[in-house]
Amino acid sequence: MVQALVAGGTGTAGRQVVKEFLVRGHSVRVLTRHGGAPGSEIAHFHGDLVTGDGLAEALDGVDVVVDTTDGKTKGTRAVLEKGSENLLATADGAGVGRAVLLSIVNVDLAEFAYYQAKRTQERVYESAAIETTIVRATQFHDFIPMVAKPASRVGLIPAFSKTSFQTIDTRDVATALVDAALATEPSPEGPVTIGGPEVRTARDLTAAWKKATKTHGFVVNVPLPGALGQFLRNGSNLVPDNRFGTITFDRWLAESVH
Secondary structure: EEEEEEEOOOOOOHHHHHHHHHHHHEEEEEEEOOOOOOOOOOEEEEEOOOOOOOHHHHHOOOOOOOOOOOOOOHHHHHHHHHHHHHHHHHHHHOOOOOOEEEOOHHHHHHHOOHHHHHHHHHHHHHHHOEEEEEEEEOOEEHHHHHHHHHHHOOOOEEEOOOOOOOOEOHHHHHHHHHHHHOOOOOOOOOOOEEEEOOEHHHHHHHHHHHHHHHOEEEEEEEOOOOHHHHHHHHOOOOOOOOEEOOOOOOHHHHHHHO
């Protein structure tokens, strides 16, 4: 039985990684800044990646680490670089055998700030003293309602124009991350790349979400400006030759909409 630690284990992907370790019969801890939920059977360790507080205790006796932390805003971005440096240095001192990072498909091709910060985080992992694996995934299924839902309150449901997505379920992402954490072979030279089972236009996915949720409003094409818009229109977010996921967007909708 492996003792795993999931950094960001209370987040969208992290929760699924915790479940996947448990399903496979392993012991798992969650590293969180806010403490565990009352009555939780899973060990939650309070720690701050940026300051390093609590990391030594959380990593004591750990075999593998899976890092699903995020920092989309400028105020939280320090967790990606400084946080990773602290996590990996402490893991090395604790004798952890391997660390696995969740990243984003083709993050090295993007010019906008968030992806550049994720690429910096990848470099920290690439230069770490311990063995590491980077798993790059396409956008989660949750990304579509995250874009569509806020504006739907005024009767307009935005869909990025001239853009397609290959969304993936976080359960499939968790499978890939735990596979990498438990692999008996040495880590691959470069990142492991995984995508969802289908490539569909943003409008098609948004219309499917509207129908499933019975949301009222008009689906409207919205051009996304800047470097992110160009990245998506170029199809740089797609990896059609790396279809790892098996749970389709429609299945996810059917299971998540109540």
